[in-house]
Amino acid sequence: MSARLLAGLAVLLVLLLAAPALLGGYGLSVLILVLYFAFVGQAWNIMMGFAGQLSLGHALYAGLGGYVAAGLYFHYGIGPWAGVLVAIAAAVAAGSIVGYLGFRFSLAGVYFALLTIAFAEFTRIGFDNWSWSGGSGGLFLKVERGVTDLANLRGGPVLFYYVILALAAGTFGLCHLLLQSRLGRYWLAIREDAEAAQAVGVPVLRCKMMAVMISAALTAIAGVWNAFYYNNLFPETAFSIGRSIEMTLSPIIGGLGTLGGPLIGAVVLTSLGELFTSVGDMLGIPGIKQIFYGLALLAIIMYRPAGLWPWIAKRLGLERRL
Amino acid sequence: MSGATLELAGLGKSFRGLRAVHDVSFTVPGGSIHALIGPNGAGKTTIFNMIAGVYAPTAGTVTLDGRRISGLRPDRVCDAGVGRTFQIVRPFKGLSVLENVTIGALQRQSKVDRARAAALAILERLGLADRAHQLAENLTLPDRKRLEVARALATGPRLLLLDEVMAGLRPTEVDVMVGFLRELNARTGLTILLIEHVMRAVMALAAQVTVVSYGEKIAEGTPQEIVRNKAVLDVYLGEEEVA
Amino acid sequence: MNDFLLALAQAVAKGLLTGMVYGLMALGLSVIFGVMRVVNFAHGEMMVVGMYLAWAAFDALQVPPMLSLPAIAAVFFGAGYLLQRGLIQPFINRPEHQQFLLLLAVATLIANACLAIAGPDSLTVQLESRFDSYEMGPLVLDTVRVQAAFVALLITALLWLFFTRTRTGKAIRAAADNHMGALVVGLDVRRLYAVTFGIGAACVGAAGALMIMLVPVTPSLAPDYTLLAFVIVIVGGLGSMTGALLGGLLIGVSEAVAGLLGDPALKSMFSFGLLIVVLLLRPQGLLGRKETR
Numbered sequence: 001m002s003a004r005l006l007a008g009l010a011v012l013l014v015l016l017l018a019a020p021a022l023l024g025g026y027g028l029s030v031l032i033l034v035l036y037f038a039f040v041g042q043a044w045n046i047m048m049g050f051a052g053q054l055s056l057g058h059a060l061y062a063g064l065g066g067y068v069a070a071g072l073y074f075h076y077g078i079g080p081w082a083g084v085l086v087a088i089a090a091a092v093a094a095g096s097i098v099g100y101l102g103f104r105f106s107l108a109g110v111y112f113a114l115l116t117i118a119f120a121e122f123t124r125i126g127f128d129n130w131s132w133s134g135g136s137g138g139l140f141l142k143v144e145r146g147v148t149d150l151a152n153l154r155g156g157p158v159l160f161y162y163v164i165l166a167l168a169a170g171t172f173g174l175c176h177l178l179l180q181s182r183l184g185r186y187w188l189a190i191r192e193d194a195e196a197a198q199a200v201g202v203p204v205l206r207c208k209m210m211a212v213m214i215s216a217a218l219t220a221i222a223g224v225w226n227a228f229y230y231n232n233l234f235p236e237t238a239f240s241i242g243r244s245i246e247m248t249l250s251p252i253i254g255g256l257g258t259l260g261g262p263l264i265g266a267v268v269l270t271s272l273g274e275l276f277t278s279v280g281d282m283l284g285i286p287g288i289k290q291i292f293y294g295l296a297l298l299a300i301i302m303y304r305p306a307g308l309w310p311w312i313a314k315r316l317g318l319e320r321r322l
Numbered sequence: 323m324s325g326a327t328l329e330l331a332g333l334g335k336s337f338r339g340l341r342a343v344h345d346v347s348f349t350v351p352g353g354s355i356h357a358l359i360g361p362n363g364a365g366k367t368t369i370f371n372m373i374a375g376v377y378a379p380t381a382g383t384v385t386l387d388g389r390r391i392s393g394l395r396p397d398r399v400c401d402a403g404v405g406r407t408f409q410i411v412r413p414f415k416g417l418s419v420l421e422n423v424t425i426g427a428l429q430r431q432s433k434v435d436r437a438r439a440a441a442l443a444i445l446e447r448l449g450l451a452d453r454a455h456q457l458a459e460n461l462t463l464p465d466r467k468r469l470e471v472a473r474a475l476a477t478g479p480r481l482l483l484l485d486e487v488m489a490g491l492r493p494t495e496v497d498v499m500v501g502f503l504r505e506l507n508a509r510t511g512l513t514i515l516l517i518e519h520v521m522r523a524v525m526a527l528a529a530q531v532t533v534v535s536y537g538e539k540i541a542e543g544t545p546q547e548i549v550r551n552k553a554v555l556d557v558y559l560g561e562e563e564v565a
Numbered sequence: 566m567n568d569f570l571l572a573l574a575q576a577v578a579k580g581l582l583t584g585m586v587y588g589l590m591a592l593g594l595s596v597i598f599g600v601m602r603v604v605n606f607a608h609g610e611m612m613v614v615g616m617y618l619a620w621a622a623f624d625a626l627q628v629p630p631m632l633s634l635p636a637i638a639a640v641f642f643g644a645g646y647l648l649q650r651g652l653i654q655p656f657i658n659r660p661e662h663q664q665f666l667l668l669l670a671v672a673t674l675i676a677n678a679c680l681a682i683a684g685p686d687s688l689t690v691q692l693e694s695r696f697d698s699y700e701m702g703p704l705v706l707d708t709v710r711v712q713a714a715f716v717a718l719l720i721t722a723l724l725w726l727f728f729t730r731t732r733t734g735k736a737i738r739a740a741a742d743n744h745m746g747a748l749v750v751g752l753d754v755r756r757l758y759a760v761t762f763g764i765g766a767a768c769v770g771a772a773g774a775l776m777i778m779l780v781p782v783t784p785s786l787a788p789d790y791t792l793l794a795f796v797i798v799i800v801g802g803l804g805s806m807t808g809a810l811l812g813g814l815l816i817g818v819s820e821a822v823a824g825l826l827g828d829p830a831l832k833s834m835f836s837f838g839l840l841i842v843v844l845l846l847r848p849q850g851l852l853g854r855k856e857t858r
Contacts, residue, residue: 054661105845109661110604114795115844118837121792125830125837182428182437189425192414199374199408201400201429201477241788245669252666287680287784294673301666302652305659 004317016165020158032161032229034270036222039168041250041262042175043218048248049257050179050187051211052194053102054109057116058219058247060098060123061091063238065220066227067133070141073152073228075132080153084224088217094119095216099209117241124239138234141227153228160229167225168263171218175259183210191257219247253300255307264309272296325513326387326403326480327352328373333392334381335368342368343537345382350481350530352387353511355503357518357528357545361558365537366517367409370483373515374406375399386481400429405479407470409486409517415459419450419469422458426476441476448472448502464495471499475506481513488520500526521549521559533558571703576821578704584817585714586775588810589721590790591797593768595809596724598798600741600761601657604664607672609790611766614675615641615773616782617683623690623777630690631716634774638767645766650759657758672787680784687781713775720771724764725806737761796840802850811851815839 015022019031044058068090069083098119102112128136148155153163178184186207189197198204227233237243254265272293280289304311328350335343343365350356358366371377373384375396384392391402405426414422423441424434431437445451448468453461458469467487474482484503488496500523507514518524524531524545531548533541535557541548548554590612597605605611615637622633652671656664697708728734740747740757747754776782793816801812816836823832843850 048662054665056665101845105848107844107848110598111799111844111848113604113661113665114799115841117792118840118844122834122837122841125834128830180434182432182434185421185425185428185434188417188421189414192416193412195376195396196408196412196414197425198396199400199406199412200426200473201397202425203397241792248662249666252662256662285681286685287677290673290677291681294670294677297666297670297673301663301670305663 013169016169020161025157028157028161030270030274032157032164034266035161035164035168036226037246037250037266037270038263039164039171040219040222040247041254041266042168042171042259043215043222044247045251045256045262046175046178046218047211047215049251049261050184050191051208051215052191053099053208053212054113055098055116055215056113056241056244056248057098057118057120058215059239059241059243060094060116060120061216061219062223062226062243062247063120063123063127063233063235064090064094065223066233066238067127067139067223068220069224070139070227070233071133074139074141079151080224080228081151084221087220087224091216091220091223092213094123095212096209099212103205103208117244120239120241120244124235127235127239133235134233136235138232141231143231153225160225164225167221172259172263178214179259183207187211249297251307253297253307255309258307258309258313260313261307261309264312265307268308324480324511325352325354325507328481328513328515329385329388330369330373330382331385332382333369333372333379333384335365335372335377336380341537343372343379343534346532346534346537346539347382348530348532348539348542350513350515352480352513353507354529355507355514355516355527357516357524357531358534359518359521359524359531359548359558360534360540364534366534367485368537369534370406370485370517373399374404374483400477400479403478403480404483405474405477405481406483407467407474407485407487409489411463411466411470413458413461413466413469413473416457418455418457419461420445420454422469423472423476426473429477437476441472444472444476463490464492467491467499471502479512481515484514484516484518486517486519488518488523491520493522496520496523499523503527525549572825573822575704576825577818578701578706579710580818580821581814582706582710582714582817583779583821584814585717585721585810586772586779586813587793587797587817588813589717589768589775590772591794591801591809591813592721592724592806593765593772594794595798595801595803595806596768597762597765599803600737601758603653603657603762604661604668605765606665606668606791607675608769608794609787609792610672610675610679611641611645611769612773612776612790612794613679613782613784613787615770616777616786617679617688617773618770619774619777620688620690620782623692624688629692630774630778631712634716634771637774638771641770642763642767646759646763648766649762650755653762654755654758672791676784676787683784685783685785687783689781690777692778709778713778717772717775720768721806721810724768727764728806733757733760793836796836798850799848800839800843800850805850808850 020028023031044055047053047055065087068087069080072078072083072086073080098116102115107115127133133139144154148159150159186202189202190204190207194204249269250265251262253269254263255261276289276292279292300308331347333343333346346369358369360366372379372392375394375398378393383390386402386404389402391399420438420441423444424438427437427441431440442451442454445454448471450465450468450472453465461469471487488499491499503514504527506512528545531543531545532539533548533554540557541551541554549559594605594608597603618637619630619633622628623630656667692709694708699706699708699711728738736752737757737760740752740754744754797812797816798809800815801808819835820832823829823835
């Protein structure tokens with residue numbers, strides 16, 4: 001990594017650490033949203049950008065994660081730091097099933113994507129009818145005002161901000177390390193040419209499964225954070241295809257398979273979202289915000305199909321990849 | 323590392339009724355260089371693919387030093403010590419030359435920096451070290467062929483399968499590759515099996531040649547015997563002088 | 566027991582009729598996806614626009630959907646042709662995720678344009694014949710449903726004739742089968758693709774015009790229809806017109822039977838379960854040909 005890039009990251013980190021002091025309530029909530037989408041986008045990026053598998057059902061892992069941890073807290077008082085471990089286990093199990101079925105039966109592209117959608121939808125309907133998770137009525141966590149409890153993730157936005165900052169930063173660090181590792185190299189090879197990779201000894205199936213499991217685990221953590229931040233869960237939204245699609249936007253727009261992509265994508269998309277929401281409110285036409293949003297997506301995919309990050313990186317003279 | 327002995331026994335492959343390869347048997351003793359020749363469509367690459375694990379044979383077996391490798395997945399075959407190149411080269415285009423070979427080297431070295439060092443050493447032996455950081459997709463064809471060989475070598479094989487590695491090379495380039503392979507074989511005892519149409523290379527390298535046509539073995543012998551074999555001349559080599 | 570059997574038969578009949586319209590919708594996707602491998606995530610949105618257009622024709626001009634259908638189909642053909650030519654063509658050989666995002670953006674635009682213009686409330690077409698029914702033995706079938714099914718079948722038949730008897734139709738099938746071969750024999754593949762998309766769009770528009778006779782329309786229906794179309798096409802089999810129709814019928818019947826048994830969730834679970842099974846065991850679908858990779 002170049003010295004310039006490191007310096008830039010250091011400055012960014014300092015700014016982010018100081019953000020609650022610098023920004024007001026609204027600004028902080030936007031920043032929280034950015035970091036959330038950067039985090040969950042990076043998690044999805046691992047499966048798509050690195051293992052090359054298009055998943056449009058990633059809400060399955062976030063939803064499972066959220067429900068498991070929230071459910072354990074709601075019913076048994078088990079704190080999220082322990083609950084998250086169970087949540088990860090559940091998501092990894094689900095991911096393994098989806099991944100295994102997909103790879104074993106050689107599903108690729110659209111077919112695999114449809115498989116992931118089917119599993120998410122199936123689970124959504126299942127949770128709709130399961131009383132332990134509150135059914136379609138939803139699961140609600142008690143909000144305790146004025147309490148700051150890190151162990152149970154009860155508290156104000158600042159608490160959640162630092163947690164999501166740590167998670168996002170941690171994930172970026174993890175991905176950077178992964179890419180430098182043997183597994184990461186293997187992923188790059190598989191992405192380029194899976195058959196040629198196999199011929200030089202790359203265990204393609206195992207590497208793809210690792211990508212799926214890591215991606216599922218991280219997404220589950222995001223789901224846990226989400227559940228405790230918003231304090232409610234509904235199957236209708238937690239497992240929805242809309243939620244799944246949301247997770248894919250930042251990395252695709254930002255740049256698949258790159259480290260900076262999900263962050264840039266999250267920044268751009270969240271800013272645009274907020275901008276269009278205010279403009280939309282001003283104009284008062286229903287759906288106008290989404291129209292602008294759709295136009296922006298269209299423009300980006302048409303003119304920068306590889307994503308914004310590669311273009312920005314080239315402008316700034318930074319490294320070609322990661 | 324000395325080479326492994328390869329044995330094909332009664333090898334056959336049918337694709338939904340189409341018989342591509344039928345009852346092919348031959349042995350490549352450890353440390354020797356063997357050529358597999360024949361007209362296009364004779365089933366040579368299919369035989370390679372069965373050795374390399376891309377296809378499972380529908381009949382017969384492939385053994386390496388007595389251990390059965392037929393039916394294993396390609397990465398397990400590579401674990402067993404087989405390296406292969408493709409007829410149409412398949413470099414990892416978006417990665418650099420060095421990164422390409424490093425991925426091969428990771429087969430023997432689990433630490434990335436050690437693998438990279440081993441990869442660099444192989445690139446030097448193949449004369450590609452000066453292009454180590456170039457993207458593979460920007461290489462010329464002869465360089466891509468050398469990259470393909472380097473990457474396969476990096477996996478530390480005891481048997482190297484070369485599929486028409488001379489195709490598209492000029493005579494001087496062929497001689498360079500022949501020289502490299504001969505030296506490699508002499509120095510390390512690596513077993514080499516090559517599919518070739520370039521007879522110049524076959525004559526210069528192979529100790530034994532197997533000829534296949536329409537999926538069946540029609541002749542086997544030294545290069546000198548093969549070029550005088552009537553069946554081979556009829557089916558493949560024709561009347562011309564072979565260089 | 567007899568009552569239940571009768572109710573079941575009634576539900577199956579209703580499902581078969583509705584299923585024809587679903588089949589027509591899915592046919593549009595089968596044509597688009599089957600020929601060009603474009604993942605049309607805007608399929609449901611296109612369907613909804615068809616429904617809105619038919620509603621508008623009825624509301625403003627008192628033209629019933631079956632009469633406005635040809636005009637709507639023509640408009641959809643033109644719009645689809647232009648959309649493909651202008652926007653989608655460069656994305657044909659791009660990776661799936663880029664196609665998906667492109668069509669997602671298009672879908673978002675269409676759905677929200679509908680929302681902006683027509684509002685979120687559901688709109689219905691109140692035909693005079695909506696309370697009429699045909700009697701077929703013990704079964705009572707809604708007239709509108711029978712009419713819609715009949716038209717859907719008719720359009721399907723016309724399409725079949727087009728693809729098997731006309732030069733353009735055969736050229737499209739050739740291009741679908743073998744892109745390179747089509748280019749080599751001099752077919753203008755780009756134009757063929759645009760025509761194909763136009764036809765697929767026309768199918769969806771027509772299906773929408775028929776569907777508004779059966780259910781009310783809101784913008785939020787769109788994603789469900791997209792998913793439904795994909796399920797039908799995958800289950801029925803790519804590149805098979807009968808497959809799309811069969812898939813539509815299957816889904817229509819399962820929906821009606823689930824409605825009878827009282828649990829709408831069952832219908833979705835059946836569809837998705839079927840999709841999973843088909844994806845794993847028979848990805849070419851019930852009637853599709855095996856793809857040569």
